[in-house]
Amino acid sequence: MEMIEVENLIKNFNGFTAVDDISFSVGEGEVFAFLGPNGAGKSTTIKMLTTLLKPSSGKLRVNGFDPLTQQDDTRRSFGIVFQDQSIDEELTAYENMEFHGVLYGVDKETRTRRIRQLMEMVDLWDRRDDYVKYYSGGMKRRLEIARGLVHHPKILFLDEPTLGLDPQTRNNIWEHILELNADYAMTIFFTTHYMTEAEKVANRIAIIDHGQIITSGTVKEIRSSTSTGSLEEAFLQLTGRSIREENASSMDRMRLRRRMRG
Amino acid sequence: MIQTIYIMWLRQLKRYWRSKPRLIGSIGQPLLFLVAFGFGFSPVFEKAGGVDYMQFLVPGIIAMTILFTSMFTGIEVVWDKKFGFLKETLVAPISRTDIMVGRTLGGATISVIQGLVVLVLTLLIGFRPISWFSIIPAIFFMFLVSIFLTGFGTSIASRIDDMQAFPMIMNLLIMPMFFLSGALFPIDDLPSFIKILVLVNPLTYGVDGLRATLTGNLSFSLGLDLAVLAGLSILVNMVGAWLFSRIEI
Numbered sequence: 001m002e003m004i005e006v007e008n009l010i011k012n013f014n015g016f017t018a019v020d021d022i023s024f025s026v027g028e029g030e031v032f033a034f035l036g037p038n039g040a041g042k043s044t045t046i047k048m049l050t051t052l053l054k055p056s057s058g059k060l061r062v063n064g065f066d067p068l069t070q071q072d073d074t075r076r077s078f079g080i081v082f083q084d085q086s087i088d089e090e091l092t093a094y095e096n097m098e099f100h101g102v103l104y105g106v107d108k109e110t111r112t113r114r115i116r117q118l119m120e121m122v123d124l125w126d127r128r129d130d131y132v133k134y135y136s137g138g139m140k141r142r143l144e145i146a147r148g149l150v151h152h153p154k155i156l157f158l159d160e161p162t163l164g165l166d167p168q169t170r171n172n173i174w175e176h177i178l179e180l181n182a183d184y185a186m187t188i189f190f191t192t193h194y195m196t197e198a199e200k201v202a203n204r205i206a207i208i209d210h211g212q213i214i215t216s217g218t219v220k221e222i223r224s225s226t227s228t229g230s231l232e233e234a235f236l237q238l239t240g241r242s243i244r245e246e247n248a249s250s251m252d253r254m255r256l257r258r259r260m261r262g
Numbered sequence: 263m264i265q266t267i268y269i270m271w272l273r274q275l276k277r278y279w280r281s282k283p284r285l286i287g288s289i290g291q292p293l294l295f296l297v298a299f300g301f302g303f304s305p306v307f308e309k310a311g312g313v314d315y316m317q318f319l320v321p322g323i324i325a326m327t328i329l330f331t332s333m334f335t336g337i338e339v340v341w342d343k344k345f346g347f348l349k350e351t352l353v354a355p356i357s358r359t360d361i362m363v364g365r366t367l368g369g370a371t372i373s374v375i376q377g378l379v380v381l382v383l384t385l386l387i388g389f390r391p392i393s394w395f396s397i398i399p400a401i402f403f404m405f406l407v408s409i410f411l412t413g414f415g416t417s418i419a420s421r422i423d424d425m426q427a428f429p430m431i432m433n434l435l436i437m438p439m440f441f442l443s444g445a446l447f448p449i450d451d452l453p454s455f456i457k458i459l460v461l462v463n464p465l466t467y468g469v470d471g472l473r474a475t476l477t478g479n480l481s482f483s484l485g486l487d488l489a490v491l492a493g494l495s496i497l498v499n500m501v502g503a504w505l506f507s508r509i510e511i
Contacts, residue, residue: 050353053510072355080353086346090277102269103354 002061003028003155003187004049009058011044011211018044020211021058026204028154029185031178033192033202035235037244041211042191043083046159049189050080063154076104079148083159083191085140089133093124093143096132097150104151111150118146122176138169145176156180158190162197170194174201195232205231209239266356270364271371274338278372292327292380296320296387299446320381320389321400321473322445325407327380328373329440329465332408333432335369336415340428349511359503362416366499369412370405377404392478400475406491407468413498420505439465444473449481464494 004026011019019041026032036042047053049060051067051074060067063077087096097119101111119125122142132140141161148156158177162170178201180186192198198205199219206216215222215238219231226234278284300316307315342348351361378401381389391397415432422428442456443465452460460466471487474480 047511052349052352075353075355078353082346082349084346086350088273088277088347088350089345090280091273095273095276099269099273100350100354102265103351103356105265105355 001028001064002026003030003063004032004189005059005061006045006049007059009045009048009060010056011041011048011053012056017211019048019055022208022211022213024206024213024216026187026189028187029181031181031188031190031201031203033190033198033205034208035191035195035198035205036208037239039244040208040239042208043159045208046080046157046189046191050078050157051075076151077153078155078157079151079153080157081141081144081148081159081161083163085144087132087140087144087147090131092129092131093119093135094128096143097128097147100147101150106151114150114152118149119143121179122146138165138173141165141169141173142176145173149180152184153186155187155189158188160191160193162192162194170197177201195230195235199231207235207238214238263357263360266360267364267367270351270361271368274335274365274368275371277338288331288376289327289379289383291330292323293383295326296323296380296384316387316389317477318448318473318479319446320384321476322443322469323384324377324380324404324476325443325445325465325469325472326440328377328404328408328468329411329436331373331376332369332411333415333436334429335365335372335412336417336419336432337425337428338369339365339416339419340422340425343423343511344425348509352509352511357503358507359499362413362499362503362506365416366409366413366502369416370408373408373412374401374404377408391476396475400472403468403471403475403487403491406488406495407465407472410464410468410491410495410498413495413502417498417502417505420502420509439463442466443469444481445469464490467491 002025006025007023009019009022010017022041022045034042034045044053048055049062049067051071054068062074065073065077067074088099091099094115097115098111101115106114116125119128122145124139124143124146127135127139132143135143145161156177162173165173174197177188181188202219204216204218205222206213207222208214215225217225222231222234223229226237228234228237296319300319304315307313307318339348381397391400418431419428422431442459442463444460445465449457449460449466467482467487467490470481471484471491474484474487
């Protein structure tokens with residue numbers, strides 16, 4: 001069964017086409033990497049799949065639901081870790097988890113059990129009553145991943161989940177994610193700029209540039225079609241070496257800086 | 263749905279309670295106004311007609327506390343946008359009306375608490391309500407005014423991304439609302455052009471309701487005050503819910 005289906009998706013912002021007629025699908029239990037340079041349209045696509053942004057045209061299906069007309073069904077189907085932080089730092093880690101559970105209508109008993117189990121999984125249970133503002137960058141990320149799972153979603157969206165983290169934390173976070181994928185056949189849709197990461201964990205990859213998907217397939221397929229030795233080389237060959245200007249709002253940039261420091 | 267609203271309400275109260283500077287800072291200004299205007303104008307009013315200005319002023323100062331606290335609560339939405347937390351609520355399977363109502367009730371509760379703190383302080387410096395029971399309907403009016411103003415501030419905040427701009431826009435609205443509400447002076451014998459401005463100002467009806475319940479001085483009727491405030495509260499929250507459903511990030 002296809003968990004994510006995208007057909008001829010287009011998004012225009014005042015004359016600028018951020019996503020230009022893309023189509024792809026992700027099957028149940030797949031680990032799917034969505035790669036591309038800055039400003040290629042990755043986050044815009046994720047926002048449309050997760051009901052935060054309305055497409056200009058095209059067809060979307062998430063867990064069989066239409067994010068435009070079946071918003072709440074769609075929202076219940078996925079968990080998400082955003083590119084920039086989205087936890088309340090003035091609350092404790094546990095309170096953030098609890099807040100999420102209540103918003104998703106998880107009943108008290110189940111909620112209490114799952115929160116403990118998930119916080120133990122990401123090694124934060126002992127620090128559950130600390131304010132998140134005292135957490136390190138890696139701890140915040142782990143908390144966000146755990147939070148996104150409280151309602152047992154079928155799909156997990158991860159928008160650059162390991163940005164600004166050290167290799168130890170990155171490996172640790174991927175271990176958790178792959179465990180979830182193996183244990184619950186949870187579909188993983190992620191973006192990253194670390195090509196080795198994508199090479200290691202993704203079943204399938206799509207590379208997007210200037211709003212268009214330029215190639216897709218397994219790592220092997222992409223490497224052989226470009227006759228390169230690594231995904232990074234293939235990526236550079238396909239997308240060129242010039243540095244991109246991301247069209248981010250001042251708000252995104254500020255959040256990003258905060259996270260990089262944190 | 264009730265649970266959603268409750269958890270959003272609870273979050274705001276926790277944040278408020280944990281921010282001590284905010285707690286203290288927000289009663290400083292009303293106290294300054296109370297002392298400066300109260301003691302400054304009391305002699306003038308006494309000479310003019312034997313009115314006890316302190317008694318007259320206190321409901322106005324409580325309304326002012328609520329005005330500032332409620333309208334500035336909206337900045338939490340701007341904060342949540344800036345620090346990303348808003349997205350957590352926007353991707354959740356909950357109605358935008360619940361988000362709006364939860365936020366409004368949270369902010370309104372905080373405003374009422376602030377108003378009560380100021381009321382207690384005025385009791386200490388000599389203010390006396392007509393009867394102790396009158397505090398109950400007064401709290402009800404405080405809550406109505408708070409719901410309207412918090413909904414108003416939150417709705418505006420949903421359209422604003424700029425943290426620097428928000429306080430400026432708020433001040434632009436708050437100052438005329440405060441000065442043209444009858445909080446500081448009686449509105450019965452004003453020149454007609456000022457009177458029109460006062461009558462279209464929603465806060466006027468809040469001040470009137472508060473003053474009527476606390477001191478027995480009424481310019482309109484309690485029914486009118488109630489109807490205006492309740493109608494506007496529903497309206498701003500409906501508009502707010504609609505604005506929230508249109509937020510794209």
